[in-house]
Amino acid sequence: MFTSMPIAYARTPYQATSEIPKGCGAKHDAEGVLEILPEFEAGLLGIEGFSHLYVIWEFDKSGDYDLVAHPPTDSSRPHGVFATRSPRRPNPIALTVVELIRRDSAKLHVKGVDMLDGTPILDIKPYLSSIPEEKLRRGWLAEAEARNRAVR
Ligand SMILES: C[S@@+](CC[C@H](N)C(=O)[O-])C[C@H]1O[C@@H](n2cnc3c(N)ncnc32)[C@H](O)[C@@H]1O
Numbered sequence: 113m114f115t116s117m118p119i120a121y122a123r124t125p126y127q128a129t130s131e132i133p134k135g136c137g138a139k140h141d142a143e144g145v146l147e148i149l150p151e152f153e154a155g156l157l158g159i160e161g162f163s164h165l166y167v168i169w170e171f172d173k174s175g176d177y178d179l180v181a182h183p184p185t186d187s188s189r190p191h192g193v194f195a196t197r198s199p200r201r202p203n204p205i206a207l208t209v210v211e212l213i214r215r216d217s218a219k220l221h222v223k224g225v226d227m228l229d230g231t232p233i234l235d236i237k238p239y240l241s242s243i244p245e246e247k248l249r250r251g252w253l254a255e256a257e258a259r260n261r262a263v264r
Contacts, residue, residue: 118232119155120148122169124225129173129199132226135184136260143213144225146233153218160215164239165222170232171204186256195251209239 124144126132133139146167148156159165180190181198193201210222220236250257 116170116234118149118170119152119235120146120220120233122146122167122225122227122229122231122233124227124229124231126225126228129228132228136257140208140224140226142225143221143223144210144227146220146222146236148218148220150218156215156218156220159212159220159236159238162212162238164209164211165220166235166237166239167208167210167222167233168235168237169206169208169227170234171199171201171206172232173228174199174201174204176200177202177204185253185260189252189256191252205234 122144123146125142177193177200178198179193181193181196181200182189183191183196183198197206199206206227208224208226210224213221213223215221
């Protein structure tokens with residue numbers, strides 16, 4: 113077993129999961145603040161130079177897990193939990209890429225949050241993707257998006 117501790121807490125506009133955009137075409141452009149705990153602030157040295165960050169956080173309100181999920185993008189079809197971004201996972205760990213707007217001491221102002229206000233943050237890393245777009249495959253999501261486009 114492992115134990116993790118929060119290094120920060122997210123301040124976001126969302127008090128309830130129903131307020132967070134979901135499903136096909138959902139845009140995550142809400143702004144929020146990652147409030148780093150004082151004992152970890154020194155770890156932000158140099159972070160201002162990065163435009164985007166990976167934020168690793170805990171689904172602290174998700175309860176139990178399901179190995180098969182019905183994500184809002186394709187709710188009529190089952191998908192294995194590890195082929196989705198469902199909050200109900202064996203290890204309730206989430207990953208969000210955000211844009212870093214600015215750093216204000218121990219506060220990182222970011223855009224693109226999709227977590228509840230008060231969510232514990234486990235880690236932050238610079239976002240660096242070296243995979244060219246033409247090499248990325250989007251699995252069942254690409255098919256679900258195409259079906260949704262066709263019915264619109
Ligand atoms: C689909 S997950 C994706 C999260 C992250 N981008 C990922 O891919 O791991 C986002 C959803 O998690 C739920 N959620 C947000 N904050 C949560 C929290 N603190 N605990 C449990 N569920 C949360 C909301 O329903 C939100 O719409």
